[in-house]
Amino acid sequence: MSTHRPSEDRPGEESAGPTTASPSPGAPVLRVHAPAVSAARARKFGSWYYAEHVLRSMNSYRWTLLASSVGTPVMYLFAMGVGLATLVDQQAGEAFGGVGYLAFIAPALLASATIMTAATEFTYPVMDGFKWRRVYYGPHASPLGTHQIVNGHITAVALRLLLTTAIYFAIVAAFGASPSPWGWAAIPVAVLCGLSFGLPLLAYAASVEEDKGQFALVMRFIVMPLFLFSGTFFPLETLPVFLRWIGWISPLWHGTELGRTLTYGYEQPLGLVLVHVLYLSVLAFIGWRLAQRTYARRLGK
Amino acid sequence: MPHNLAGQPVISAHDLSKHYGEFRAVDGISFEVPAGESFGLLGPNGAGKSTTMRMVGGVSQRTSGHLAILGLDPEQHGPEVRAHLGVVPQQDNLDEELRVRDNLIVYGRYFGLPLSYLKPKADELLEFAQLTDKASARVDSLSGGMKRRLTIARSLINEPKILLLDEPTTGLDPQARHILWDRLFRLKESGVTLILTTHYMDEAEQLCDRLVVVDKGRIMAEGSPARLIKEHSTREVLELRFGSERNTTVAPELGGIGERLEVLPDRILIYAHDGEAALEEVASRGLRPVTSLVRRSSLEDVFLRLTGRSLVE
Numbered sequence: 001m002s003t004h005r006p007s008e009d010r011p012g013e014e015s016a017g018p019t020t021a022s023p024s025p026g027a028p029v030l031r032v033h034a035p036a037v038s039a040a041r042a043r044k045f046g047s048w049y050y051a052e053h054v055l056r057s058m059n060s061y062r063w064t065l066l067a068s069s070v071g072t073p074v075m076y077l078f079a080m081g082v083g084l085a086t087l088v089d090q091q092a093g094e095a096f097g098g099v100g101y102l103a104f105i106a107p108a109l110l111a112s113a114t115i116m117t118a119a120t121e122f123t124y125p126v127m128d129g130f131k132w133r134r135v136y137y138g139p140h141a142s143p144l145g146t147h148q149i150v151n152g153h154i155t156a157v158a159l160r161l162l163l164t165t166a167i168y169f170a171i172v173a174a175f176g177a178s179p180s181p182w183g184w185a186a187i188p189v190a191v192l193c194g195l196s197f198g199l200p201l202l203a204y205a206a207s208v209e210e211d212k213g214q215f216a217l218v219m220r221f222i223v224m225p226l227f228l229f230s231g232t233f234f235p236l237e238t239l240p241v242f243l244r245w246i247g248w249i250s251p252l253w254h255g256t257e258l259g260r261t262l263t264y265g266y267e268q269p270l271g272l273v274l275v276h277v278l279y280l281s282v283l284a285f286i287g288w289r290l291a292q293r294t295y296a297r298r299l300g301k
Numbered sequence: 302m303p304h305n306l307a308g309q310p311v312i313s314a315h316d317l318s319k320h321y322g323e324f325r326a327v328d329g330i331s332f333e334v335p336a337g338e339s340f341g342l343l344g345p346n347g348a349g350k351s352t353t354m355r356m357v358g359g360v361s362q363r364t365s366g367h368l369a370i371l372g373l374d375p376e377q378h379g380p381e382v383r384a385h386l387g388v389v390p391q392q393d394n395l396d397e398e399l400r401v402r403d404n405l406i407v408y409g410r411y412f413g414l415p416l417s418y419l420k421p422k423a424d425e426l427l428e429f430a431q432l433t434d435k436a437s438a439r440v441d442s443l444s445g446g447m448k449r450r451l452t453i454a455r456s457l458i459n460e461p462k463i464l465l466l467d468e469p470t471t472g473l474d475p476q477a478r479h480i481l482w483d484r485l486f487r488l489k490e491s492g493v494t495l496i497l498t499t500h501y502m503d504e505a506e507q508l509c510d511r512l513v514v515v516d517k518g519r520i521m522a523e524g525s526p527a528r529l530i531k532e533h534s535t536r537e538v539l540e541l542r543f544g545s546e547r548n549t550t551v552a553p554e555l556g557g558i559g560e561r562l563e564v565l566p567d568r569i570l571i572y573a574h575d576g577e578a579a580l581e582e583v584a585s586r587g588l589r590p591v592t593s594l595v596r597r598s599s600l601e602d603v604f605l606r607l608t609g610r611s612l613v614e
Contacts, residue, residue: 030418033414041412043380045413053407060399136394141383143379143412301361
């Protein structure tokens with residue numbers, strides 16, 4: 001990149017005179033950098049700039065976010081892991097691979113929490129961006145590119161998922177439900193799980209022109225069945241064969257199985273571990289690329 | 302990359318077109334805007350003004366033609382072109398989850414501007430937009446005029462030399478419009494190149510040094526407001542209202558008065574050099590309109606002449 005004197009990038013400077021308000025004594029002179037600098041920075045860091053915007057918006061309801069990040073796990077862990085577990089552990093210790101029921105469901109709850117959060121963050125806010133309040137069209141007119149708006153949105157949500165999951169995991173650990181020293185690694189795995197479900201959903205949401213209740217249907221007929229039939233509350237093998245496919249295609253099952261290996265050393269073949277990681281990564285990657293294409297097409301109309 | 306373009310147009314469009322399937326939203330328009338000029342696209346809704354603005358703003362791809370902003374093709378150098386611009390879109394797209402001042406700061410971050418610049422700049426712009434006491438208010442508590450002023454303030458955060466305004470005052474009450482015009486006029490005085498679309502002739506007359514009249518994606522005429530009026534209309538216009546039923550029946554009896562006659566559903570327009578004289582002639586023929594008004598020709602008349610239709614329908 002060649003170096004420019006700022007004034008060279010600002011045609012009409014001589015005739016127009018300076019735009020910065022003439023400095024009154026004592027007041028600092030505000031100097032804006034040249035448009036070429038803006039463009040270069042936007043090309044480099046644009047995704048972060050948009051992520052910063054989304055995070056600032058989230059910050060305006062941070063207490064709600066924090067309260068639900070702490071409240072949800074505590075509620076689930078008490079109800080399922082403590083209440084239900086007392087019954088379950090008396091009856092069927094071996095069915096859950098020799099660990100307590102609490103340890104068995106904790107990684108599943110961790111992964112499903114990211115899916116639920118991703119399902120919210122990648123649906124209604126997307127409609128808001130394109131249609132309701134047209135939030136995307138502001139940055140779209142700035143030096144940012146459409147792919148950076150997508151990346152920024154994803155980055156901000158990923159950071160939110162990371163925070164939520166970290167809190168969730170800390171509570172899981174406090175309940176003694178993550179005996180393995182590798183348990184913390186379930187945090188990034190859960191975030192990947194959330195994205196593997198969330199990014200294809202993002203691509204879909206970006207293509208929705210009018211909300212006729214599609215997102216509510218997604219929650220009811222995709223998220224809920226996945227939550228119930230992905231080996232979340234009982235091993236997938238206990239389901240009849242004709243229902244197991246739900247688990248196999250479900251990012252939640254793949255994420256949960258990985259999580260279990262990390263939090264309590266659940267044993268599975270290395271090949272299967274790789275399949276889990278690959279499956280989640282491929283879903284996330286395809287969703288990401290599709291979302292970029294859909295955004296570019298829709299914003300550039 | 303941009304280079305010194307002193308004396309060259311900041312915007313040049315040649316045979317610019319944008320088609321949506323069969324529909325030709327913009328159908329081969331050409332214009333140039335020199336630095337510091339205030340240039341308007343005047344036309345009714347659906348004329349292709351916004352589509353043109355979106356192409357100039359580097360956010361919409363053209364179907365064909367040539368377009369250069371500061372010598373750069375916005376499709377090849379999107380970020381570089383957009384870094385030069387301030388954009389006020391037709392519909393406000395402020396972030397209502399953020400406070401008024403934060404909307405400015407967040408927008409400035411898109412240009413990679415540091416907070417040390419943005420914080421005082423945001424305060425300066427809030428003052429310019431007369432929103433200082435609303436700095437920490439929620440955006441959804443603002444009136445339509447205030448939101449519009451905030452959108453304009455936001456477009457100035459990077460001190461653009463080119464400002465694109467798409468229907469800046471549509472939907473505002475007269476007082477809010479006058480405040481906005483005053484702000485835009487100050488920007489113009491400070492040397493900012495303004496490109497604006499409007500379907501209000503008074504706005505075009507107030508703000509534009511030069512304008513093009515656009516209809517159905519094509520340019521119908523071009524010039525300064527005064528020149529357009531001189532070329533396409535008479536000095537004065539006599540407006541007569543005979544009541545909606547009688548307008549068409551009276552029209553034949555008005556033949557020969559003035560240079561031209563235009564019969565609209567609600568009134569008859571007689572184009573004449575001397576409106577008062579035309580009115581006397583009408584009276585001498587024994588015709589008694591319910592109301593009569595003599596006024597100067599406006600861009601509305603130019604538009605009517607060129608397209609056979611009114612601007613605001």
